[in-house]
Amino acid sequence: MADHTLVTALRRYEYNDVLFDEQAHDGVTFRIATYEGALLTAMRAMLRERAYDVCEMSPTSYLIARQAGAPLIALPVFPFRQYALGQIVARADSAVRDVRDLPGKRIAVRTWAQPTALWVRYYLSDYLGVDLSGVTWVFVADDPVPGLKRPEGAIERRGQTLDGLLASGEADVAIGLRHVPEGCRTLIADPQESASAWTRATGIVPANHLVVMDAKYAGTEVPDLVCQRFETVLRDYLAAHGTPASGVIADLERINPELDPLPNGRRANARMWEALVSAMVAQGMLEPVAEPLALLHDWEPARA
Template structure:
């Protein structure tokens, strides 16, 4: 089986075995478009929102209940350190994000709306890239920055008031998290929701549905026991709190036309061709 998975601790044992023919794609998100558009691999890491959009479009893909990457998102929306901007005052402000469909952005917009009462439809969202799905079109409220724009440069220039960042969150003393006490806020949010904010899970081509339990078990056997909060949970029930939230957020934010059922995400029915 041709597989694209980044080099995580729980994947290294699989890369030493002979089950998969690994294809190296760096950064791994560059594999997502090929997987949703052409089913280029048998097994592939994928951003959960990309999978939700693919599922809504009937792509022949199936989710495994295996988290490869997650993180608490509260400190991933930043503004200039010298700007007195308050998280409650985002209405009318310009907030940049790599692509409106980026999973980190979906999580943060949901958190801003749920936890801080931000009217998301009144924020001016600015993106710099397309989503992974060819069929996806940004909602009308999303503005595309000029080609070649860089979010942090736009923020420092005053063209944006805040920016949502993913793995490229800069270590820059000129920036600060927009959400006060972001790490403590994230822990309090987890204590209330019991949800680990999923970034990437594992998907397979739908025709491999009969092998999903065996494939899931491979990840179970390769994973080391978690200490503290398990940030890479495996299993439907372990992931249900997060999936209930992200399916709601994706629908509310206009990324999928209807809210998807968590249980249906794992059903071969609806994974069309």
């Protein structure tokens, strides 16, 4: 088997250290690229100039770029998932006591296409039936894909912080705060049980990141080899360590202990992917998509 050396931009998690060893494994060598700051920097470089062969990025950014004609392949590998229901935060002295109070309020998020905020909006509107049509959205950063249309009446507060907007009263609620600031509270009393109930009812485990490749590899063996390498590293880690005390896997298994925490492959992710595309269409980020699964590489994991 020929070895394919691939310039790769990834985020490090508790389970994927082996991916950073820059050694040949099963036909691929990941030559790890460095990037400044957060993964968002690498995402932008991949979207705008295809700076890497392989790049971890948000599925929302991929789908927007792909519909606009970007030559990218989305692999059915999702290295980071989270439930963000505990990240819907208001000030403790706010009149907003519950998610049912959100209509007509000012809600701060980092960007419009950020998966964290998108999945929360999907949960609130599609699962709980909360009407978000009258919300004023407040943004603190630019979306990775240039030119994405934001909701009418949106307020731009670039460079400010979500907790700062809550403190100043410029936002009634913020979505995307992993730690609740002093003097604030979450709007969902038991986010862990709420997340578990959502998945039991819908089969959806939200994905925040996937892996994409330059489309120059379409029709070759390379996408399948990359998928299988990610899968092998994950399964080897789980076999050796079980559930770690903290990290992505631990957070997911606390909510759904009976489920595979990070399922890869198109079949296992079909329901989540179709829900993601549906949510993006409903929220004005995508034009209608006839076959959502056609935008996800057709690969299934080989299990021993």
